[in-house]
Amino acid sequence: MERIYFYKLTADSGGAPCVERGLLSLAICKPIIRKKANEGDLIFGFAASSLHLDNRLIYIARVTKVARNGEYFTSRKYARRGDCIYALDATRFVWRSGALHHGPKDMVHDLGRPPDYPRANVLLSEDFRYFGKAGGDDYKRRFPRVKYAVEHLGQGFRVHHSQALRQELLHMASWVWQRAPRKVMGQPTSAPSRRICHRARPCGVI
Numbered sequence: 001m002e003r004i005y006f007y008k009l010t011a012d013s014g015g016a017p018c019v020e021r022g023l024l025s026l027a028i029c030k031p032i033i034r035k036k037a038n039e040g041d042l043i044f045g046f047a048a049s050s051l052h053l054d055n056r057l058i059y060i061a062r063v064t065k066v067a068r069n070g071e072y073f074t075s076r077k078y079a080r081r082g083d084c085i086y087a088l089d090a091t092r093f094v095w096r097s098g099a100l101h102h103g104p105k106d107m108v109h110d111l112g113r114p115p116d117y118p119r120a121n122v123l124l125s126e127d128f129r130y131f132g133k134a135g136g137d138d139y140k141r142r143f144p145r146v147k148y149a150v151e152h153l154g155q156g157f158r159v160h161h162s163q164a165l166r167q168e169l170l171h172m173a174s175w176v177w178q179r180a181p182r183k184v185m186g187q188p189t190s191a192p193s194r195r196i197c198h199r200a201r202p203c204g205v206i
Helices: 031-036 104-111 144-151 163-179
Strands: 004-009 018-020 023-026 042-047 057-062 065-067 086-089 092-095 122-125 127-130
Touching: 004 144, 004 163, 023 057, 031 122, 042 163, 057 122, 057 163, 086 104, 092 104, 144 163
Parallel strands: 004 042
Antiparallel strands: 018 023, 023 122, 042 057, 057 127, 065 122, 086 092
């Protein structure tokens, strides 16, 4: 059975998630979700109140591939993507000079410690709906359990749900797909940032 993850973003700057050329990737931030999620799992990203007071929906994605063990950062296929911010230098990863997101001090948070880099998994989705700053909170009127769960979610993410909440999340995903004709419905809320996310928490999650 697929798992359903949801969390709140404190920033939506095009890095986590990164949406380019019909592909959504989660390569930085949320290391626990990236480590545990598998193909077929659903991920919901809602805005934290510090980003948008209405806790609007930012995106929903069904994982279609997991790039494991640093593959995302070593493959030429993904090299031009905005969140491909690390590169392999001999046997160690380094931050790509000039990358628009994070910085060298974020590498352990994003990838884990060398030489194993246990967090270097990247979630990829070709089956998603991304709204960014065009997202709304109209889901709250149709899905009261989701509304309550999102408004009461604190730091971290949620993956264990009652059967009733799980069904509402699945119905919500179907409803969103029916209403949104395109994968990308809006632009990121803000410009990219190199601030240290796991200390100041500006670029991804609470």
